[in-house]
Amino acid sequence: MKQGPIGIFDSGYGGLTVLKEIISELPEYDYLYLGDNARAPYGTRSYETVYQYTLECVKQLFDMGCQLVILACNTSSAKALRTIQQNDLPGIDPSRRVLGIIRPSAEVIGDYTSTGHIGILATPGTVASDSYLMEIRKFFPRLKVFQEACPMWVSLVENNEHYNPGANYFVQKHMDNLLKKSSYIDVILMACTHYPLLINKIKQFLPGGVRVLDQGRIVAKSLADYLKRHPEMETLCSKNRRYQFYTTNSTETFERQGSAFFGQPVHARHLDI
Template identity: 45%
Template sequence: MLGIFDSGFGGLTVLKDIHRRLPSLSTVYLGDNARAPYGTRPQDEIFAFTLEGVRALFGMGCPLVILACNTASTNALRRIQQEILPTEFPDRRVLGVIRPTVERIGAAERVGVFATPATVASGAYERELGGPVPQIDCPGLVDMIEQGRDRTQDADEMVAGFCEEMMALDPRLETALLGCTHYPLVEGLFKKHLPEDVRILGQGPIVADALADYLDRHPDISARIRTDGERTYLTTANSVDDSLASRFYGKPISFTPTS
């Protein structure tokens, strides 16, 4: 099976595009809803929680895990790849969402990033893009989305403030990257409060295309992922709101607690 890990429901916006692009893949999604959100946690804690999730998915037989979470990708991916996999899991792989996203952005584009405080603080997008990038951290937005409050006036006003900050940083902005997989649920608010000519870039289709390319180039990994279309949704929480999860995914789904 292909493993997908996220701090909560956000990775479902990526998973739905993976299923559209590669519908026969057998997948297991693990959301750490019990400890969500990750965006304001310290880096060592994010690393520990992410590694725990990756190990759990490896234990379920996944040869490849996608960190469908920008905060986990920016604060844990490199350490897992460099410090953990070579000694503990040399035949397994972990991929994130940052690199494929950056590869899709044109070199000459004026891009700004909306992300969690932890993602912005990591400096990952500036490293990958090779220089300073306007970034707005969005404290509280993930919490609001996970609580199902993304259609409220409070959410509208919050996103309006973030967009105003971004345009003050770069009035000539061309592309706004939603650098958190939760943010597609409020993409309409970003469109509402940014100039009409600013392109909104989400990560789901980008990651799905990158995964398809990766599997084509790594048949040894691809051969170990079943293609019977089985889909499993797990959560570390005792219970979650399946109706909210279904909004992230776009279709009715149901989660099972891991314990």
């Protein structure tokens, strides 16, 4: 089999915060990022629609040479990953792999808490899916998990309003809501890839001693561990330090918005799906 880049998929820009951390952890590999911006957001769409869109993009990444694809999108990981892994991959190519970002977070989150009370900040779609509750229960059945849906936060970030004082109201509102659910929460997971851009505001409204976890860093370390444990897949990932970016929408908009998520300029190509 031919070597290829590691595919990173998201419905929009948020997955760039995950890719940024993956590159920091594993800089030697090639990466191909695909943002389905033309059909974003996925969070308000049905399970069937999210599954269909995600599958189309995974197939596109396979066609572009990726042997391994990471769904750097909580909505796709919650609503499409398992079906793709169990039903589609065996027919497409059983040697290829598709991984998500919910399980890696669930596997380790219990290691960060002393009280056993953790908070989850996420989009309404991710909260409604209960994916984090189900995954965390598999690894840490005694943890008490409190979720808070933050419907305005993605819009704040994508409209570049997250730096403005007006964003404080929406951040404080949801932080207060979460902490009212349990005063023992000592760890909070940002379970949306947009939320790292709000980290400074989130910390403003937290009491001392509460730790905020960046999902991208957890996923990056999990991927490094996965490649060590699966040398048959690691050898299929090319290593030329090449990073490619594709979007299903405007390249100009993607480059302007994407640079804020990635932390440096990005140069994108358009792709029709």
